[in-house]
Amino acid sequence: MRERTVMWAYMLTGIAVFVLMALVGLAMRMEQAQWITLNAQLFYSLLTLHGAGMITAMVLCGMGGLWYLMYQEQPMDHGIAWGAYFFIVLGVVCVIGAVAGGFAAAWTFLYPLPFVGAVWPSWSTGLFLWGIAFVTIGWALWCTQILGCVFQAYGGLRGALAWDLVFHHDEFEKSGRREPPPFAFGALVTAIDGLLAAAAGMAVGVALIMHWYHPQLPIDPLWAKNLTYFFGHTFANLAIYMAIAFVYFALPKYTNREWHTSQVLAIAWWGTLAFVATAYFHHLYMDFVQPRALQYIGEVASYLAAFPPAVVTIFGGALLVYRSHLRWTLASMFFYAGLVGWLIGGIGAVIDATIPINLSLHNTLWVPAHFHTYLLEGVAMFVFGWIFYMLETRAEAFTPLLMRWAIGLCVFGGGALLLLGWYVAGAAGVPRRYSMQPAPGPDIASWASIGAIILIAGILLCIFEAGRLALLPRFVPERAPKEGAPA
C-alpha cells in the first residue's frame, strides 16, 4: 500500500537520525566524563545537532505512524505528506550543513544568540535558521492536513472533540454516529497545538532570519525567549501525544481487550489541548521580568498537564493489561515500558515545574534528566513498539524470550543508568550544557556513559531483530477448503 510507503519513509528516516544522534549523545557524555577530549566549539556544535536532530527524529516517527493510522479513518493526499517530508528532510540537511560549518548556538538558542559572540561563520547561522524554518513549514503542512482529515472524518471540530458524546450522550448513541477512536484525539490535539507552536516558531524564526539579513532590525529578547520556548517546548512535548496513538491502537490487540473512547477520555484530551499550549511558561520561571501572572499559569498548567496522562491514559493502559492474557512480545513490552517511562518522567517534570524547587534545578542536569526520560523511555519506546507491532503482525512471528530479555536489560537497564546520572548530577547542582562540568559531574558522567553504551547496544539488538523479522516471509492465513472439494 502506498500509504505504508509514506509511513515507513517517515519512520525509517526518523530511526536513522535517532541512531546517529544517539551516537552524538554518547560522544558528548564521554567528553563530559573526560574519556575523550572535544574542543568546546565541536562539543556545542554536536549539542546543537543532537537537540535539533533527536526532536525532529522522534517527531518524524510520530508523524509517519499517526498519518498512517488516520489514513485508515479518512484517506489523505499522499503528495502533501511527501511535501511535508521533503521540507523536514531539507531542514535536517540544512541543520547538518550549518553544524558542519561550525554553528554552535544550541537548538533553543535565545536571541541575541546566535548573532552576538558567534565564532562560527555567518552563513552557518543563516543556514541553521532556514533549516529550522523548513522543518517548521513541513510540520505545519502535516498538522494542517491532519486537521483537515480529522474534521472530515468526524464532522468538524465538534465531532472531532466528541462534544456530543460528552454533553448529549443519549442522543449521540441513538444517532448512529461514530465517535473518534482514542488515537484520533492525539491527531486532533497535535494538529491544533502543533499549528500554534508552528506559528510561534515562524514568528520568531522569521524575525531572526530578517535580523540575519538586516542586523539593524531590533528584536525584544524577552519576546524572542517566550516564542522560542512556546515553539520548542510544545513541539517536543507533542511527540509523546502523537506516539501514544500507537499504544491506543495496538496494545488492545495484545490484550484482546478494547480501548474505546469514553466521555472521560474525551474530556482528558480537551485538558491536554489546553495545558500543553500553556505549560511552556515554566521555561521562563527564572526570568523575573516575565509578567507574574504567566509564572502562576506556568505552574498550574504544568501540574494540570500531568493529569490526563496519569489518570486516564497511563492508568487506562495499566487497567487494560491487568489480569489480561497479554502476549508479551517486543511490541507489547515496549508499549508497556513507555507508559512507565512517561509516568516517571512526568514526576521529574512536575517537580521541576514547582517554582521554589526550580530555583535550585533550573538549567541543571535535572532538565535533560526529565526530558530524556520522556523521550527515550517514553516516545522512543512507543515508536519501537509500533515498528515491532507492524513487523510482528506482518510475519506472525515473535522475538524469542532470550532476545527479549537481552533487549530489555540493555534498553531499560542501560537507559536507567544513563538517566539516573542526570537526575543525581542535577540535584547536585551540575549545570546543563557544560562541555567541562564541575564536580561531581565528570564522575557521574563516567557511569552514565556506561549506561549509554549499554542502551545503544540494546538499540542495535533491536535493529538486528527488526531486520530479522522484516526478512521473514509475510504470513498468509490458510483458507478453509470449500465443501465438496478434494481434501
Next chain:
Amino acid sequence: MQASSHTVLIGFLVAAAAILLVMAAIARTTHDPTLAQSEVTPPGYALRRGWLWVLAAVAVVSLGISLPAFPYPTGGTAHVRHYTVTAMQYGFQNPPVLPVNTPIIFDVTSKDVNHGFGIYDPAGRLYAQVQAMPMYVNHLPVRFRTPGHYTIRCMEYCGIAHAAMQGAFDVR
C-alpha cells in the same frame, strides 16, 4: 536551599521505585487467571477516581506550599540594599563582598546575550539563580545565612566558553 534538592532527589527516586514496583506487579498479573474486561473495569474506574483525588490533593497541597515560597520580589523593596550584577561573554561584574544575614536584592542584567546568574554556596550547592538578560534587569531577593566564599556560574548557554564563565564573591 540545596538540602532541599537532595530531599527532592530522594523523593523522586522513592516515587519512581514505587511506580516500577506497581507496574511490575500489574505486568505480573498477566500470568494469573484472566479476567474479562467487564469484570475489571468497574473496580478499575473506582480506583481511578481515588487516584484522581489523590493526585488532586497532592497538586493542591504543592501549589499551596509553593505559592508563598515564590522567589519573586514583592512590593516594599526600596529599603533593601541593591547590588548590580552585569553578565557578559564570559564573566561577571559583581560586588566582591556582600553582607551576611541581611536581605539584599541583586539587580541582574547582561551586556550581550542571555546568561544565568547562578550562586553556589561555600559547600558547592546551588543556592539561588536568576536569568541575566540584555535590555532587562531581573531583581533577585536573597539572604545569605552562611559566611564564606561563593561561586557564580553561568546557568544559560551563552556561547562556546559558557562552561568556563565564572565569578565569585565573599559573604561576611
Next chain:
Amino acid sequence: MNLVRTAVGICAAVAALVLSFMPLITHEVEIEVHTHHIDHAVLMGLGVIAVLALYRRGAQASSPMWLWIAVLLPVAIMFLMAPSLYSDIDPQPLPHSLYHLMFVLLAALTVYAGQRFVRGVGWMSAIVLEFMAFVAAWGYGVAPR
C-alpha cells in the same frame, strides 16, 4: 443568521478596504513599529473576518493546492511584515496603502484557501495568521519599551 453573517462580512471587507487607504486620506506616517504591526494585524483581521463570514461552499474537500497556499502564505506575510522592508515606502501614501491592501488580500486568500481545503481549517489558518501578526507587535523590529 445568514443575513447577519453576510452583513458582517461585507462590513468587514469594506472597512478593510477603507482603512487600507488611510495613509492616502490622513497622510499620516507611522513612526512606531509596535503600532504599525497592530494596524497591519487589524487590517488582516478584517480581511479574515470577511472571508469567514462570507464563505459559503460545502464541506467537501478539494485540491491539495489550497493547503499549500494556506500554510505558505502566512510565512510569506511574516517576511513582508519586516519593518526594514517597508520603511522606505512608509512616507509615500499610495505605495503604503497598496502595501496594506496586499496584506488584506493575502490574509483573505490564506483563510479562503484553508476553508477550500477542508471547511473548518480556515478558522485555524485565521488563528495562526492573526496570532503571528499581533505577536509581532511586541518584538519583531521592536526593542523593549
